[in-house]
Amino acid sequence: MSQQTSATVAVIVQLLLFVAIFYLFLILPQQRRDKKERQMLESLKPGDEIITKSGIYGKVLNIKDDTITIEVGADKVKLKIAKWAVGKILTIKD
Numbered sequence: 001m002s003q004q005t006s007a008t009v010a011v012i013v014q015l016l017l018f019v020a021i022f023y024l025f026l027i028l029p030q031q032r033r034d035k036k037e038r039q040m041l042e043s044l045k046p047g048d049e050i051i052t053k054s055g056i057y058g059k060v061l062n063i064k065d066d067t068i069t070i071e072v073g074a075d076k077v078k079l080k081i082a083k084w085a086v087g088k089i090l091t092i093k094d
Contacts, residue, residue, distance in 0.1 A: 041083055044068070053087040 044050070048060045050070065058070030058079065066083045 040089060041086060044083075044086065044089060047091070049090040050086050051088050051090060052081060052085045054085065056081075057090070 044060060044063060046060050046062060049057070050060060051057050052070075056070075056072055056079070058072040060068055061071050061078065062069040063083075067080055068083055068086065069078055069080050071078055
């Protein structure tokens with residue numbers, strides 16, 4: 001093998017290594033977070049206590065397609081929010 005060929009192989013190996021590391025440390029963890037969030041939103045049901053990504057605590061009243069109606073505060077104010085805005089389900093599941 002000539003010197004030029006071995007240098008080309010070394011560059012290709014380094015590039016493949018860089019792509020593999022990039023995938024393992026950036027893309028794969030993001031895919032896992034997205035999957036976990038999708039599962040959380042799919043398990044959402046009326047009666048669940050939630051906190052939105054903006055910090056509003058509420059109780060789920062109704063779920064339609066991409067919107068959720070929640071009840072907040074002592075006055076039981078109803079808010080219609082986007083489904084993606086749910087940050088966490090606080091209700092403890094038995």
